[in-house]
Amino acid sequence: MSPLNSALFKNTTNDNIVHPDYFVISGFAGIPQTKYYYVFLCFVYALTIIGNTFVMFMIYIDHCLHSPKYIVVFNLALSDLCGSTALVPLVIDTFLFKSHLMSFHACLTSMFFVLGFITVQSFSLAALSYDRCVAICFPLRFNDIVTNKSMSFIIAILxxxxALAFLVAVIYINKLSFCRSNVINSYFCDHGPLHxxxxxxxTPSTVMNWACQVVIFWLPVIFIVSSYxxxxxxxxxxxxxxxRLKAMKTCTSHLILVAVFYLPLCVSxxxxxxxxxxxxxxxxxxASVMPQMLNPFIYSLKTDEFRESIKKLYRRKKMHITGRNT
Incomplete structure (x- = not known):
């Protein structure tokens, strides 16, 4: 390790643990013409904010959408909005403005929020499959099994x-010693490349990395496949x-959401x-930004209840403007 690099590392209270003052996020550094990609990310982020805020607003104001299914949709929109806000501005600042350095504790904080929100998004898709499964397999008992209270409880548990999964992951990272390199080969402070x-x-952090993959990806996928x-x-x-066709139509929007979220991860x-x-x-x-942008548009275009809610809001607004003009 060169004298220049050695100056980047410092001992913590435990002499056996060495933490860098900062990490270098290498990410898109070796990819040409990335400035156009950052413009694209800004566009995606803007649409993500508008679309998910609109979905949450519609669910909040329309009592017809105060159902277990739309509690999950509201939660998905909230986690999409928070997850994009935790990731995209940081990525743009890091690479567009050449701020590749991130302090050790800022890195761990970013990891906790970005991966935590992605996990909630994955869990929300699993919760939607649970809602559809009970609705189609047990239609007569659906209102007794899936209630607003029970679904809110499930969402809170998720x-x-x-939060606990990635709090433990961050704690294990904090116990690691980094004395060779401080360059993270990712576009954010990702747990896998970091540990x-x-x-x-x-070893404990490696086990935790596999556990996080199971929690984020495999368990929800297995649950969704079993549900279908x-x-x-x-x-x-x-x-x-x-x-049969009518019942299947109620699942189309969810299946599209699942494909958009999981297929890129499956490829990787x-x-x-x-x-x-x-x-x-x-x-x-x-895969980290596109589902968050597409989800609200998929629900707006593919879900009958949501389209009807938008039409009601439009008619109400039109009547209000007409009445004010007269």
């Missing part, structure tokens, strides 16, 4: 699990094709080391 920089035993297996079996028992996990580092960074960064 937030607690996400690999440790020069002491990072049950939904498919229930639909096959419906004799009338029209009723499936290709693994075969995927070039730059391609992986672009793919993962898109």
């Amino acid at each position: 937030w607690i699990i996400a 690999l920089l440790a020069c002491n035993d990072n 297996i049950c939904i498919t079996r229930a639909l096959l028992k419906i004799a009338a094709a029209s009723e 996990f499936a290709l693994g080391g075969a995927l070039h580092m730059n391609a992986r960074i672009i793919n993962m960064s898109l």
Whole structure:
């Protein structure tokens, strides 16, 4: 380690642990013409704010949308908005304004919020599949099983699990010693690339990294796939094709959300080391911002109740303007 690099590291209260003053986020540094990508990210972020704020506003003002399903949709919009706000401005500041340095504690804080909100988004998609599964498999008992109170309780538990998972992850990172390099090969302070920089035993953090992948990705995916297996079996028992189609239409918006969120992650996990580092960074960064932008538009265009709510708001506004003019 050169004298210049050695000056970046300092001992903590424990002499066996060395923490850098700051990390270097390398991210898009090796990718050409990234300034256009940052403009695109600004556009995506603006649409994310507008779309998700609108969804939350519509659900809040329309009592017809005060149902278990839309409690989850509200939660998804909230986590999308918070997750994008935790990530996109930081990415733009880091790379567009050449602020590649991030202090040690700022890095851990960023990791906690970005990955925590992504986890809540994943959990929300699983909660929506639970709502659809009960609605189609147990239609007569749906109102007794899935209530506003029970769904609010589920959402609260999911937030607690996400917060605790990444609080533990941050605690384990804080116990690692970084004495070789402070360059993170990612577009934000990502847990995976960060814990690999440790020069002491990072086994607990490695286990935690795999646990986080299971919590964020595999458990929700397994739950969603299992839910749709049950939904498919229930639909096959419906004799009338029209009723079967009507039931399936209630799942289309959710299936699109699931595809938009999980497919890019599946590509990255499936290709693994075969995927070039730059391609992986672009793919993962898109996976971190595009679903948050698309989710509100998918629900606005694909959900009958939401479209009807928008029409009611438009008619009410039009009547108010007409009445004021007369």
